[in-house]
Amino acid sequence: MKSKSVIWGMGSLLLVGTISACGSASKTTPAATGYKAGAINRQYAGTTITVLLPPYGAMPQTQLAKFTKETGIKVNLETLAWADIHDKIVTAEAAHISPADVTEVDWSWVGQFSQAGWYTPLNNYIAPKYLANAINRNVFTINNKLIAMPYNFGFKETTINWTDFHKAGITKAPTTWAQVLQDAKILKAKGVVQYPVGFPLSIGESNSTNWYALIKSAGGTLFNSKWDPQFTSPSSPGYQALVFEKKLYQDGLMPPGVVSLHNAQVQSLFASGEIAIALTSGPLFMSSFKNPSTSKVASDHLQIIPLPGNDGQRTGTFGLPEGLGIPELSAHKGAAAEFINWWMEKPQLLLSYNDPNMGNPPPQLDVLNQLAKENKIQDGSEIMSILPTVKPLFSQGTPVWYPQFSTDAATMIQSVVEGHMSVKTGVTTLASEVKQMVQSAP
Amino acid sequence: METRTITQGARPVRGKQRARPLWRKFFTPYLLVLPAVAVIFGLVIYPLMFSVFSSLHVDDLLYAGIHTYIGLKNYRQVLLDPSFQIAVRNTLVYFVLATIGVLIIGLTISSWLHSIDLKWRGLFLTIVILPWAVPGVVTGLLWSFIYNPTSGILDGVLRSMHLISQNIVWFCHTSMSLVLITVALLWQIVPLSSVILLAGLESIPPTLYEAATVDGCSAVRRFFGITVPLLRPSLAIVLVQTAVLSIGIFDQVYVLTGYDPSTKSAVIQTYLYAFQNLNFGQGISAALLITLGITVIGYLYLRLIYREVAY
Numbered sequence: 001m002k003s004k005s006v007i008w009g010m011g012s013l014l015l016v017g018t019i020s021a022c023g024s025a026s027k028t029t030p031a032a033t034g035y036k037a038g039a040i041n042r043q044y045a046g047t048t049i050t051v052l053l054p055p056y057g058a059m060p061q062t063q064l065a066k067f068t069k070e071t072g073i074k075v076n077l078e079t080l081a082w083a084d085i086h087d088k089i090v091t092a093e094a095a096h097i098s099p100a101d102v103t104e105v106d107w108s109w110v111g112q113f114s115q116a117g118w119y120t121p122l123n124n125y126i127a128p129k130y131l132a133n134a135i136n137r138n139v140f141t142i143n144n145k146l147i148a149m150p151y152n153f154g155f156k157e158t159t160i161n162w163t164d165f166h167k168a169g170i171t172k173a174p175t176t177w178a179q180v181l182q183d184a185k186i187l188k189a190k191g192v193v194q195y196p197v198g199f200p201l202s203i204g205e206s207n208s209t210n211w212y213a214l215i216k217s218a219g220g221t222l223f224n225s226k227w228d229p230q231f232t233s234p235s236s237p238g239y240q241a242l243v244f245e246k247k248l249y250q251d252g253l254m255p256p257g258v259v260s261l262h263n264a265q266v267q268s269l270f271a272s273g274e275i276a277i278a279l280t281s282g283p284l285f286m287s288s289f290k291n292p293s294t295s296k297v298a299s300d301h302l303q304i305i306p307l308p309g310n311d312g313q314r315t316g317t318f319g320l321p322e323g324l325g326i327p328e329l330s331a332h333k334g335a336a337a338e339f340i341n342w343w344m345e346k347p348q349l350l351l352s353y354n355d356p357n358m359g360n361p362p363p364q365l366d367v368l369n370q371l372a373k374e375n376k377i378q379d380g381s382e383i384m385s386i387l388p389t390v391k392p393l394f395s396q397g398t399p400v401w402y403p404q405f406s407t408d409a410a411t412m413i414q415s416v417v418e419g420h421m422s423v424k425t426g427v428t429t430l431a432s433e434v435k436q437m438v439q440s441a442p
Numbered sequence: 443m444e445t446r447t448i449t450q451g452a453r454p455v456r457g458k459q460r461a462r463p464l465w466r467k468f469f470t471p472y473l474l475v476l477p478a479v480a481v482i483f484g485l486v487i488y489p490l491m492f493s494v495f496s497s498l499h500v501d502d503l504l505y506a507g508i509h510t511y512i513g514l515k516n517y518r519q520v521l522l523d524p525s526f527q528i529a530v531r532n533t534l535v536y537f538v539l540a541t542i543g544v545l546i547i548g549l550t551i552s553s554w555l556h557s558i559d560l561k562w563r564g565l566f567l568t569i570v571i572l573p574w575a576v577p578g579v580v581t582g583l584l585w586s587f588i589y590n591p592t593s594g595i596l597d598g599v600l601r602s603m604h605l606i607s608q609n610i611v612w613f614c615h616t617s618m619s620l621v622l623i624t625v626a627l628l629w630q631i632v633p634l635s636s637v638i639l640l641a642g643l644e645s646i647p648p649t650l651y652e653a654a655t656v657d658g659c660s661a662v663r664r665f666f667g668i669t670v671p672l673l674r675p676s677l678a679i680v681l682v683q684t685a686v687l688s689i690g691i692f693d694q695v696y697v698l699t700g701y702d703p704s705t706k707s708a709v710i711q712t713y714l715y716a717f718q719n720l721n722f723g724q725g726i727s728a729a730l731l732i733t734l735g736i737t738v739i740g741y742l743y744l745r746l747i748y749r750e751v752a753y
Contacts, residue, residue, distance in 0.1 A: 086717070087717050090503065090716075090717050090720060091717075093503065094503055094722060112503075112504065112720060115504050116503050116504055116506060116720070117506060195592070202700055203699070203700040203701045203702050204700055204701075255591075255592040256591035256592055256609060256611045257590050257591045257592035257593070257594075257611075259591075259611060259613065259614070260586065260589075260590070260591075260613060260698070260699070274592075400504055403718045403719070404714075404718055404719055407701050407714070407718065410701075411701065411702065411703055414702070418611075418614055442504050442505055
């Protein structure tokens, strides 16, 4: 998949200019499209919209057929791997072609997409009740423009296997990094699991986001309001988090293979019972952990707990939601907006959560509250208790240089935990790279 | 000086032959090649020219609408970028290791295939060629299972043979990582190279070896005196193919080590310029520099190694 997209992308580098001259952007407003925010009717009957989402965003065809019956809008659903969607959007936008009428917008793409002006502000396209109830909406808002509507909510939490903990004689969930180290050593020493803790350390987004999560959980921050790095001081949570990660790896408490694993692969280790602590998991994974067809620990006692902090300073986590956006170049903005509003309705949100191929926690607070009350969400009370502590990673909005920073951070973290670089050198190098990025940003 | 003239009467004319108009005679060949020329121009020449044009201008998606002429600035920035320099260094290592590997393993396999009985050759040839048919990403995934330090086959085999007591994290050392990635690359490119070399070996008349044996030449002398010189056309093709695939390596590196600076190739860095940083100007410049490198190496191979062989 990646290969195809890269070959396609590289070819596009040579071809893209050819096409770019042919395109023209058509800017439309809700008034121009005649769409009334939140309306679900047959105003756009006969229109076909293309929706581009990752596999876990693939609404079942039976449900899409209901949308078509209700609105007359046909949906052509395309699914691609998450990272490939980014490449497709970039290539299409470079060629002034709309990648689809509705696309995935990850929280980490918001800075670049907003700067490039590729997405239609949805403030006036979405029904006020959905806007009011949207969890993590601020993550997708830059300069008061909402460029995507969250269709799930994600945040970093820790998932533990109580069955393994009890086998090792541990009765209390860890709340600090020191306790995680201590519990992991006991689990290993008692032979319950060889490598108790899972944490992705390959060079990719999941590695760096987990470091940010640890920083947040210890009450820290990556940058101040002027984008000055806040992780270079040895007493800073960022520095301490690296020391903690290095210790986990060097002490043999994490599988050696995590240096080449991404987040989903580490969660698979948890599902197969090879690790007892998924240190930086997410609520998205709980449904697959509890599914006997995808998990060997489905019958075990599993629990979501807040991320352990440093020395008891457990202050929170950050949100990693994914949203639905409408490219500016879409020719069917009204129909696309109707689709997004339809997705925000309770039946679709419930299906998106309950379908074993999707598992998206509902991003609408009223729906989530109701599910928690009815006890229909896995670990609902824990999730609801963590939710108020979920904050955006960057209070100023995701910067345009975020993807580059993320890669550099992941590279540094891997080098540090493997012992190729000291923590001090790692954070100093990353800080100087950040300064260059900030200076050269538009 | 003797001159020869060809008269019209030299060629027998059968029946009535209508004279073709001169313009038609002149234009027909051009009309026949026009579709091919149009396709090549549309899909190769024009995009290439446009790419060169774009590389000389600002083409950053974060600066929409700005396409100022900046001369060679993109090239200079790419060449001075330490990330690109490291990627080029890694790529050169892949290229050198792959070339040595293809020559040694490819020649060994082709010689072995050449030596076995014809009735078995087809079967073994099929087995040998299989890895070539496997896509690069799948190759990378396959080797990631082999190298996996937690549950990999390689560690398992070495442990069962008591050669190691603890699993080894194979991608922990830069030089080791480069070698391991090259092994995954070789697994994919050696098969076709072996087949090309086998075709070259089969075209050498056995009588030459017989004559050399009668003259008392040793096996080594026959190899360097007959085989290598007469394999030059095949060797040139194999080396050009190896250069193209090793310098353009992406899949195996991406799957095995991702964007790790110690192993990333020049094409991965190009991908990062374009799709991570959204700077297509730099991406195109890097892609053109890589293309130039492959072209120069390919030209040198063909110039220095390729020779027409006639028996």
